[in-house]
Amino acid sequence: MGKKSKRIGFISTRFAGTDGVSLETAKWVKVLTSLGYDCFYFAGESDWPEDHTYLLPEAHLNHSDIKKLNIDLFDDYKRSQKTSLKISQLKDHIKIHLHKFIEQFKPDTLVAENVLSIPMNVPLGLALTEVIVEADIPCIAHHHDFSWERMRFSISGAEDYLRAAFPPTLRQIHHVVINSFAQTQLALRTGLSSVLIPNVMNFDSPPPKADDYINDMRSELGIDQNEHLLLQPTRIVPRKRIQLSFELARRIDPNCVVVISHRSGDEGKAYEEYLKQYANFLDVKVIFAEDRFGYNRGLTEEGKKIYSLKDAYLVSDLVTYPSRVEGFGNAFLETVYFRRPIVMSTYEIFKTDIQPKGFKIIGFSDFIDNTCIIASRRILQDPKYEAEMTETNFEIARHHYSYTNLEYLLDSLLDVTLNS
Numbered sequence: 001m002g003k004k005s006k007r008i009g010f011i012s013t014r015f016a017g018t019d020g021v022s023l024e025t026a027k028w029v030k031v032l033t034s035l036g037y038d039c040f041y042f043a044g045e046s047d048w049p050e051d052h053t054y055l056l057p058e059a060h061l062n063h064s065d066i067k068k069l070n071i072d073l074f075d076d077y078k079r080s081q082k083t084s085l086k087i088s089q090l091k092d093h094i095k096i097h098l099h100k101f102i103e104q105f106k107p108d109t110l111v112a113e114n115v116l117s118i119p120m121n122v123p124l125g126l127a128l129t130e131v132i133v134e135a136d137i138p139c140i141a142h143h144h145d146f147s148w149e150r151m152r153f154s155i156s157g158a159e160d161y162l163r164a165a166f167p168p169t170l171r172q173i174h175h176v177v178i179n180s181f182a183q184t185q186l187a188l189r190t191g192l193s194s195v196l197i198p199n200v201m202n203f204d205s206p207p208p209k210a211d212d213y214i215n216d217m218r219s220e221l222g223i224d225q226n227e228h229l230l231l232q233p234t235r236i237v238p239r240k241r242i243q244l245s246f247e248l249a250r251r252i253d254p255n256c257v258v259v260i261s262h263r264s265g266d267e268g269k270a271y272e273e274y275l276k277q278y279a280n281f282l283d284v285k286v287i288f289a290e291d292r293f294g295y296n297r298g299l300t301e302e303g304k305k306i307y308s309l310k311d312a313y314l315v316s317d318l319v320t321y322p323s324r325v326e327g328f329g330n331a332f333l334e335t336v337y338f339r340r341p342i343v344m345s346t347y348e349i350f351k352t353d354i355q356p357k358g359f360k361i362i363g364f365s366d367f368i369d370n371t372c373i374i375a376s377r378r379i380l381q382d383p384k385y386e387a388e389m390t391e392t393n394f395e396i397a398r399h400h401y402s403y404t405n406l407e408y409l410l411d412s413l414l415d416v417t418l419n420s
Helices: 020-034 064-073 081-105 122-135 159-165 180-190 217-221 243-252 270-282 309-315 330-337 348-357 370-381 383-400 403-419
Strands: 007-011 038-043 053-055 109-113 139-143 173-177 228-232 256-260 285-288 305-308 318-321 342-345 362-364
Touching: 007 020, 007 081, 020 038, 020 109, 020 330, 020 403, 038 081, 053 081, 064 081, 064 122, 081 122, 109 122, 109 403, 122 159, 139 403, 173 180, 173 403, 180 348, 217 305, 217 309, 228 243, 228 309, 243 256, 243 270, 243 318, 243 370, 270 285, 305 309, 309 330, 318 330, 318 370, 330 342, 330 383, 342 370, 362 370, 370 383
Parallel strands: 007 038, 007 109, 038 053, 109 139, 139 173, 228 256, 228 318, 256 285, 318 342, 342 362
Antiparallel strands: none
């Protein structure tokens, strides 16, 4: 059977919006499609092709039953019998539909997108683990982050579940990680070997040019032409340390505006409320613009323009990325691809896997110092300096993080997976 007939089933809690897992999965799909593979999707939410998708609400990380279970599972070191029973029931329910997905689309292999990595939906992870064994189907477990990397999972009444399925140790599964630290930790904690495939962008094709569609973006968002647009292209979760972007804006120039393009994540609304209060305290203009940005352009229910995330980068003067920790750093690669300058925290994975390749950034560690402020002002005032920095970064990334690199790695991985 030639590659043209190969079929791949992707499994996730959602394939929608601009979260990192969905965005990176879309890149895998694009490359795999170009290699002749047919791709199908199982999730709790999807805005991808309906005729290739199997939707199950209980697979979503934000399903009401799943959210209730997580409160009991990750609150202390025990769980109730009621929780255990509900997990068992949901697991069996999800299993039925996973088997139906396999029967309907007949994938040759599965790709588990983070659902066997971090326990956002425990019944889904348990169900998929059992289905892999029952169907004896090969699976690539694409790990974006693990439970041991998140403080919120450090106290748990789910240790047996975590050992069983996050990640599972099965002969059918080939493990993929996105950074060297995760590769080392996975081996130390579980004895599992893995393949390192970093996140990528299509650096072989130039980014789009600004067009008429975005001419009114600043006015639509309430930004004056003389104000500097600082883009914060991340979800609103505490580890992103978005408050440091506010401090940066306040210290660079009174005419700086911070635009946050994403919505709150899966950790509640308390941090967003804190940010709003902190912005008022610093007297910094901050625009929470999640309702005006999406993966693609469109219209709101009120008929207002929805801009793409690409548009946000094209209009920005400076990108802020003060995260405390990242599995890789999609926002960094996106910034480099759209040739924008970046002020960022030199988080651990960046220092070990990315920075040694020679990227030019305005970086800081625990706090924003005066050197960072001076460099940021220079970027905003010196177009030649900005162009030299962004062009250098683009060429480095094209060499290391392009679709061409991903194509080679995935072709090799699938050859092993489908023939082992």
